[in-house]
Amino acid sequence: MTAPVAVASPPAAPVGATIAVDRVSKWLGPVVALSDVSFSIGPGVTALLGPNGAGKSTLLRILCGLTSPSQGSVRVLGANPRTDLGLRRHLGLVAQQEALFEQLRAFDIVALSAGLHEVADRDVAARGALGLVDLDPDDARPVRTYSKGMRQRVKVAAAMVHNPTVVVLDEPLEGLDPRQRLRMIELFVQLGAQGRTVLVSSHVLDEVERFGSQVLVLAKGRLAASGDFREIRDLMDERPHRLRLRSSDARRLAAALMAGGSVVGTHLESAESVLVDTTTVGAFRRAVARAAAAEGVRLLEVTPLDDDLDSVFRYLVGR
């Protein structure tokens, strides 16, 4: 078991940690959903980033006590989320599934959540929580008529109605349009600034960028990296990139780039097209234009071949 490649490794159990995960593994039948994951986080927004199947939902479910780890231990506000029921008064979860009480109105659902969390004045709390996500508490329609974005907001309101200290959100930006995303991200940032611990999962790198937050990268059940967003981004830029260059003279351009030292390998595909490997993608992008001009080669197209998130994660895990 290799240690996670912590960029700015948080100390093992820093004072003020609200969520502490210690060597947690989880098997689901033959599937290893989580493997020896350790981290701790405090108040503020933390993004849990990872491709589909990485184990994000499993980890978040363990943090909320919906299932138990096969190995290792988890503390949320110092309590065991599986057995300390009182913790649930301070914990809000936006679960991944779309499921809601379809025949109920948004207000009823949020008020129900307030009641289930033993909030004293349910109606006031429900109105407040719906206001937080810009939903109308007097809407008479059942949520089954709601769009995906509105349903997502109902779920967030239901998770916030009891004013929890720790808020866990499993892919809450899924299905939202760009404007709703921005609005939702603003809300997370605001909740974090209020001193709450906000843990948000996502499989979209660019979403996470906007959180301006700490990032945990999960891949294949392992904690692949952790740090603040810029550090993660740099780490990803350092990895080998492969790009396809189309130009009027691929051979000539490739030779110039090799000579210039900004690529580590080339593979000629045709007279017009060459694949190049580079480990300094920023420097490469500047060099390629210069080289083309110097050689009198017309540059037609530069296509990154592995800029998708999966290859980024593969790189982080493989290191």
Added chain:
Amino acid sequence: MTLVYRLLLRSLVSRARVVALVAIGLVGVLIALAIRAADLVEADRTVAITRDLLGGYGLNLVVPVTALVFASAAFGDPTDDRTMVYLWLTPLPRWRLVAAGWAAALTVAAPVAVLPVVLAAALAGADGRLVGAAAAGAALATMGYTAVFLGLGLLVRRALAWGLAYVLIWELAVARISKGAARLSVSVYSRSVLSAVGEVVKPRNAAAVSTSLIVLGLVILAATALTTRVLARADVA
């Protein structure tokens, strides 16, 4: 807790379910009419009503099936439609969720199970005492079966199939043959109450009324404890 009760109750009342069970209830009416039409002397009639209608059809079929349908759905439905997570995240102790689920299942199952049995008994020509016995037996059996089947919806995916297998194999076959098994049979105890109150033929492997009541109470307590344990350890998606 009343909140949980109302929530579970609302999801239990689905039209398809009620229609299916009312159909089973109508079968009872047919049996009742058949007994009435048969040319029987008074004593034979009482025996026939008790044995065929109340025992065979009512306590062996309507009551367990009704209890099974509603009780296994109380937590089975929220698990299937994935709304269980909302219930799960309440800080309420788990036994209170189970108690609310039992009460909700009973609220729907009791009228659906007891009414057709009582109605059929009356139609077949049973006297007041026997009708009362039928109501008492059916109500007690409903309480017992509901408690037993509540946890089944949490434990297994196809709770209806498993529940039917249990009713057919254990309650209707094994518990009749074996005296030991009869001690662990809801049906035998509820039919014992029926026969004692109605002063009619006893079921095979019958128990005393006081024993029956105590045992049914214990069955309900034990089933509730077990369901609480299963709920606390459930994996919620």
